[in-house]
Amino acid sequence: xxxxxxxxxxxxxxxxxxxxxxxxxxxxxxxxxxxxxxxxxxxxxxxxxxxxxxxxxxxxxxxxxxxxxxxxxxxxxxxxxxxxxxxxxxxxxxxxxxxxxxxxxxxxxxxxxxxxxxxxxxxxxxxxxxxxxxxxxxxxxxxxxxxxxxxxxxxxxxxxxxxxxxxxxxxxxxxxxxxxxxxx
Numbered sequence: 001x002x003x004x005x006x007x008x009x010x011x012x013x014x015x016x017x018x019x020x021x022x023x024x025x026x027x028x029x030x031x032x033x034x035x036x037x038x039x040x041x042x043x044x045x046x047x048x049x050x051x052x053x054x055x056x057x058x059x060x061x062x063x064x065x066x067x068x069x070x071x072x073x074x075x076x077x078x079x080x081x082x083x084x085x086x087x088x089x090x091x092x093x094x095x096x097x098x099x100x101x102x103x104x105x106x107x108x109x110x111x112x113x114x115x116x117x118x119x120x121x122x123x124x125x126x127x128x129x130x131x132x133x134x135x136x137x138x139x140x141x142x143x144x145x146x147x148x149x150x151x152x153x154x155x156x157x158x159x160x161x162x163x164x165x166x167x168x169x170x171x172x173x174x175x176x177x178x179x180x181x182x183x184x
Contacts, residue, residue: 002055005066009051010073012081017051019044025073029080030139034077038069049075073103074143079141086150088136089171097126097134104136108157108167116156122149135170 011017023038024159042065043054053070055062069099078084090097096107104116104124118124121140128134137155140146150169159166161177164177 002063002067002070004053005053005070007070008055008074009070009077011046011049011051011077015081017077018135019046025076027073027076029077031080031083032074034080034142036072038073039065042066043071044069044073052101071114075143079143081113083139083141084143084146085137085139086146088150088153089170090134091168092157092165093155095134095165097130099124099126102165104153105118106153106156109165114156116149116153118149119145121145147149 012029015027017028018026020026023040023042023044024109025038025044026033026035037181039054041062043056044108045052046056051073053073055066075084079128087089090108092109094107094109098105102118102120104118104126106114106116108114113119115149121142123139126134127137127138138146138150138153140149154169157166159168159172159174161175162179164174164176
């Protein structure tokens with residue numbers, strides 16, 4: 001059995017899970033509602049406040065989907081009850097982040113500013129303190145969408161290994177390289 005797939009999902013109080021006949025799982029909670037379509041071969045059962053995901057056979061395809069759908073449903077349960085947060089740090093001279101409505105404006109050392117339209121499910125805050133790097137905090141109930149938006153922002157200016165400048169996740173460890181050494 002899959003180590004991830006066989007784990008039961010504990011359903012917290014205030015979270016309602018329903019599975020319709022098309023195998024679409026809907027999770028409703030205090031922060032919102034999320035729906036995902038589960039493959040028709042994978043069985044989802046709710047009993048005694050726990051949700052279990054089972055697979056019909058030991059085929060490689062079923063094994064792969066078993067853990068995947070269990071993780072997706074667990075992320076939906078955690079999202080509607082607690083939510084998810086990712087923090088990005090802008091490291092570099094003159095790097096700035098400002099928020100105007102649902103548009104994030106980033107100054108990342110290019111000749112122009114970069115504007116990102118955030119999806120309505122993702123909320124952002126930009127904090128700039130004197131003497132510290134600007135930090136962009138993204139929050140959402142959808143973990144997949146949040147990760148996608150954070151990866152898109154990070155890809156605008158990836159961290160370079162010599163000076164460590166660029167957009168990184170808070171707490172991310174960057175492998176640094178030694179620069180050129182002067183010859184005698």
